[in-house]
Amino acid sequence: MNKMNQIFSPARFGAYAMRFVSQKSKNCLLMYVVVTGILACLMVLGGQSIDFFLTTAVLFIVAILEASRFSNNVEPRSMKIRFLLVPASQFEKMLASVLYLFIAVPLLYVVALFVAQYVAMFLVALFTLTPPQWAAPFHAVSINSDMLPWFCLSYYSSVSFYLMGATIWTRNTFLKTTVVNLLLGLVALIVISISAMAFTLQSDIISALGSISYTNDNIARLSQNVRYDMGSVFVTFGYIVSILFTLGYLVIAYLRIADFEVNETKR
Numbered sequence: 323m324n325k326m327n328q329i330f331s332p333a334r335f336g337a338y339a340m341r342f343v344s345q346k347s348k349n350c351l352l353m354y355v356v357v358t359g360i361l362a363c364l365m366v367l368g369g370q371s372i373d374f375f376l377t378t379a380v381l382f383i384v385a386i387l388e389a390s391r392f393s394n395n396v397e398p399r400s401m402k403i404r405f406l407l408v409p410a411s412q413f414e415k416m417l418a419s420v421l422y423l424f425i426a427v428p429l430l431y432v433v434a435l436f437v438a439q440y441v442a443m444f445l446v447a448l449f450t451l452t453p454p455q456w457a458a459p460f461h462a463v464s465i466n467s468d469m470l471p472w473f474c475l476s477y478y479s480s481v482s483f484y485l486m487g488a489t490i491w492t493r494n495t496f497l498k499t500t501v502v503n504l505l506l507g508l509v510a511l512i513v514i515s516i517s518a519m520a521f522t523l524q525s526d527i528i529s530a531l532g533s534i535s536y537t538n539d540n541i542a543r544l545s546q547n548v549r550y551d552m553g554s555v556f557v558t559f560g561y562i563v564s565i566l567f568t569l570g571y572l573v574i575a576y577l578r579i580a581d582f583e584v585n586e587t588k589r
Contacts, residue, residue, distance in 0.1 A: 329413050338410035342418045354434050357384055361438035366445050374464045378473055381431050382480060389423055389484035390496040412579045420572065423481045435463055475564040482571035489578035 361380060365372050410418075436459055447454040480503075487499030 329411050330417075331411075331414075334410055335414045335417065338414055339418050339421075342422070346422065350430070353384070354430055357431070358434045358438045358441065361435060362441040362445060365438060365442035372463055374469070377435070377463055378477075381428065382477065384431060385423060385427050385477065385481045386484040386499075387496065388427055389481050390488050390499065392419060392485055392488035392495075412576070416572075416576045416579055419485065423485065424478060427481075428477075435460065439463075471561075475561065475568075479564050479568045479571070482568045482575070486571040486575040486578070489575045 357380065361372065361377075364376055364380075368376075439457075439460065443454050443457070446452075483503060484496070484499050487502070488495045491498040
């Protein structure tokens with residue numbers, strides 16, 4: 323129980339979380355004002371609407387920049403010592419950052435979208451010299467429900483990857499992590515392409531067998547079942563791999579943070 327208390331204490335975590343929020347609020351206000359302005363300009367240019375891709379792209383950029391800033395806590399040495407001397411365990415520090423990136427950043431972004439919609443409305447009214455046309459909240463935002471699960475998994479995976487990168491490279495974090503991310507993405511694209519080619523080849527073989535008259539109906543049904551089953555397998559496999567990679571990134575980031583403390587105590 324005592325060891326568990328050393329890792330996580332609700333009272334200690336609450337105190338650290340309040341301090342974390344207080345420090346973040348000083349830097350986040352200006353950033354989200356800028357983000358709101360960018361979203362409003364995009365809505366004005368898009369006829370008071372914004373594409374789902376643009377909406378998610380801006381959120382991704384904000385989130386990975388925030389994750390990359392984690393390295394500010396551990397470099398230079400004076401900041402590292404200050405970070406380590408905060409009365410909280412490494413798990414609590416990691417948990418606060420994860421909750422901020424996974425929950426607070428998307429929520430703040432939703433608020434920025436809400437405000438940007440009405441800022442865009444007033445900008446259009448100002449430039450066209452017409453009365454503002456009131457509309458329901460978030461009417462300007464297009465949401466692709468089919469892509470939403472993939473977007474959520476991609477968001478959490480990307481943020482975790484950049485958070486891990488911030489613990490590996492404490493200088494030029496964003497640039498180095500982005501380069502590695504692009505290289506890994508290229509490898510993943512090659513693997514997916516090979517898998518898709520193998521799946522297509524299998525489907526072509528089954529379709530070719532369907533040309534035999536006496537098995538045409540059975541082969542056709544088999545072909546449809548294989549396409550459906552393989553598609554479901556690919557989607558499920560993608561979800562599982564994304565979740566496992568996200569957890570792996572977080573574990574590596576946590577171990578790196580713990581390693582900072584061990585190295586400092588040896589000096």
